[in-house]
Amino acid sequence: MLGRLTLPQKLVSYLLLLLYYAFFLIPILWIILTSFRTNSSIIIGSVIPKPSDFTLFSYSDVWNTPGVPTFLRNSVIIALGVTTLSLVVSSLGAYGLSKYHTRGRRSLVVVVLSSQTFPGVLILVPFYTLILQLNLNDTYMGVILAQCVGTLPFCIWTLKGYMDGVPDALVDASLIDGCGRLGSFLRVILPTTLPGLAVAAFYAFSGSWGDYLFVSVVSGSDNTATMPVFLYRVSSSEQMAWGTIAAGTVLTIVPVLIVFAFVQRWLVEGLLAGAVKA
Amino acid sequence: VLALPAFALIGLVVLYPVAQGINLSFTNASTLTPGYTYVGLDNFKQDFNDPVFMTALKNSLILTVSAVGLELILGMGLALLLNLRLRGIQVFRSVTMASWVIPIVATVMMWRVLVLPRYGLFNVIADNIGLGQGDGDWFGSLKLAFPLIVTMHVWRNAPFFGIALFACMRTIPQDHYEAAAIDGASAFQRFLHITLPGVSYVAMIMVILHVLFTFNNFDFVYVATGGGPINSTMVLPVYVYRLFWQNYQTGVAASVGVVIMAILLVFTVFYVTRVREREA
Numbered sequence: 001m002l003g004r005l006t007l008p009q010k011l012v013s014y015l016l017l018l019l020y021y022a023f024f025l026i027p028i029l030w031i032i033l034t035s036f037r038t039n040s041s042i043i044i045g046s047v048i049p050k051p052s053d054f055t056l057f058s059y060s061d062v063w064n065t066p067g068v069p070t071f072l073r074n075s076v077i078i079a080l081g082v083t084t085l086s087l088v089v090s091s092l093g094a095y096g097l098s099k100y101h102t103r104g105r106r107s108l109v110v111v112v113l114s115s116q117t118f119p120g121v122l123i124l125v126p127f128y129t130l131i132l133q134l135n136l137n138d139t140y141m142g143v144i145l146a147q148c149v150g151t152l153p154f155c156i157w158t159l160k161g162y163m164d165g166v167p168d169a170l171v172d173a174s175l176i177d178g179c180g181r182l183g184s185f186l187r188v189i190l191p192t193t194l195p196g197l198a199v200a201a202f203y204a205f206s207g208s209w210g211d212y213l214f215v216s217v218v219s220g221s222d223n224t225a226t227m228p229v230f231l232y233r234v235s236s237s238e239q240m241a242w243g244t245i246a247a248g249t250v251l252t253i254v255p256v257l258i259v260f261a262f263v264q265r266w267l268v269e270g271l272l273a274g275a276v277k278a
Numbered sequence: 279v280l281a282l283p284a285f286a287l288i289g290l291v292v293l294y295p296v297a298q299g300i301n302l303s304f305t306n307a308s309t310l311t312p313g314y315t316y317v318g319l320d321n322f323k324q325d326f327n328d329p330v331f332m333t334a335l336k337n338s339l340i341l342t343v344s345a346v347g348l349e350l351i352l353g354m355g356l357a358l359l360l361n362l363r364l365r366g367i368q369v370f371r372s373v374t375m376a377s378w379v380i381p382i383v384a385t386v387m388m389w390r391v392l393v394l395p396r397y398g399l400f401n402v403i404a405d406n407i408g409l410g411q412g413d414g415d416w417f418g419s420l421k422l423a424f425p426l427i428v429t430m431h432v433w434r435n436a437p438f439f440g441i442a443l444f445a446c447m448r449t450i451p452q453d454h455y456e457a458a459a460i461d462g463a464s465a466f467q468r469f470l471h472i473t474l475p476g477v478s479y480v481a482m483i484m485v486i487l488h489v490l491f492t493f494n495n496f497d498f499v500y501v502a503t504g505g506g507p508i509n510s511t512m513v514l515p516v517y518v519y520r521l522f523w524q525n526y527q528t529g530v531a532a533s534v535g536v537v538i539m540a541i542l543l544v545f546t547v548f549y550v551t552r553v554r555e556r557e558a
Contacts, residue, residue, distance in 0.1 A: 013359060020356055028376065031391055094284075096281020097281065110554070114550050117545070117549065119515060119538045119539055119542070121531075123296060125528055146291070210382055213519075227381075228381055228384070231384060232383055232501050236504075245391070249388060249391075267375060
């Protein structure tokens with residue numbers, strides 16, 4: 001925007017910013033606050049607790065809830081699996097789309113783009129049968145495959161955008177210098193598209209970490225269920241203290257926020273390049 | 279050759295299920311009995327005579343229009359603020375996407391804790407300023423459940439709109455604004471004639487993507503209310519899930535899924551063609 005702001009303009013701007021960010025941040029701060037309060041302090045119904053009301057009890061309570069350590073471990077294993085599989089597969093796919101101008105490329109582009117828009121619930125119905133036929137229900141591999149439904153098209157498209165920016169001359173030079181196709185991919189393409197890889201990895205990780213729909217259908221038991229399944233279960237049972245639920249929610253939020261902090265500066269650019277093609 | 283695994287996997291996990299889903303929508307398939315026979319358009323006729331389906335369809339449309347509309351308006355306002363030269367603005371910019379990355383199930387839990395009867399923050403504040411206590415569980419309320427679903431959608435996605443539009447505003451050359459100011463254009467005129475045209479493409483794509491996201495979204499409603507109370511928040515994706523998982527009507531569930539896809543088709547086509555133009 002233009003020029004400097006006058007003092008009243010600045011004050012109004014800050015006021016509006018505070019209003020916006022109060023709306024965005026208060027739900028997060030409130031759940032964190034709730035997770036550190038004693039349950040008696042929660043049900044008193046005050047906004048600011050007394051210093052003596054702070055406790056770590058809810059965290060030990062949620063950790064000792066049967067299944068929670070398993071759910072957390074499953075969340076980590078599955079999210080890392082989805083991230084790895086999505087990155088390996090989509091970087092190769094994006095390389096093909098970006099650097100090979102073969103017949104059928106245009107229709108593949110349409111397939112990848114439109115795949116992002118299909119209803120997950122429509123995919124789910126036949127997908128469940130498919131998983132049963134492959135004997136993958138209630139396995140890590142089954143859940144990982146299911147979550148790739150949501151991550152692959154976006155990752156391919158984003159990475160393709162970054163790879164389009166790598167000059168063909170650079171690829172050709174590496175081929176002349178004796179790199180094979182694979183060598184050129186590993187030594188030239190991948191290192192120059194690192195920010196794109198970071199964005200795709202984050203998208204896959206957070207998509208998997210937050211998924212409820214697919215994991216709830218594919219994992220039939222607690223063996224492969226993740227934190228969102230746990231949260232849904234406690235929210236519908238109403239048996240658990242709110243402090244404990246809050247602690248479980250914070251445990252679900254924090255890992256993805258930490259990863260977000262690392263990729264934050266590339267994320268917007270990457271999302272815009274990928275989905276929006278700005 | 280290197281790209282083959284990618285497309286084989288997309289075929290397996292996306293294209294095959296979509297094709298099979300469309301196929302099943304013309305059958306009487308059920309999870310209770312093996313095999314199925316084709317029943318033509320019967321499932322679709324049944325859908326449009328089903329009052330719950332019609333409620334879900336109406337709710338899905340209202341939810342999508344109101345949520346995406348609010349996201350665009352709030353996002354535009356946020357983008358204008360983020361684009362200002364203010365001390366500390368960088369801090370605001372960097373935390374903006376936080377609500378977008380938080381798992382939706384966790385978001386629902388956060389809002390549930392906010393609106394708890396008696397001791398949730400909202401009810402405590404309402405009580406303290408003399409509005410009295412809200413009427414029990416807000417998510418169980420016929421009046422409040424649906425607005426809360428809209429609010430949660432807006433809470434999650436408006437910052438993404440804001441940051442996307444802001445990123446786009448930054449690419450508008452500064453001298454356009456300076457030239458307009460010299461010609462005597464007011465701040466509002468500069469917004470109307472320089473900023474808006476500059477961000478219109480990104481705004482349009484964001485709207486399309488969020489129409490698709492909102493209309494397809496299952497988690498928010500399913501986790502928050504399950505579609506209740508008395509179907510007042512029922513949306514089409516949750517209804518598909520219920521038909522499939524609780525009524526065992528695979529064929530009917532698939533037909534509702536196909537209706538969702540058909541409604542969104544125009545957005546899908548628009549998105550694919552515009553993005554491909556941009557790519558070429």
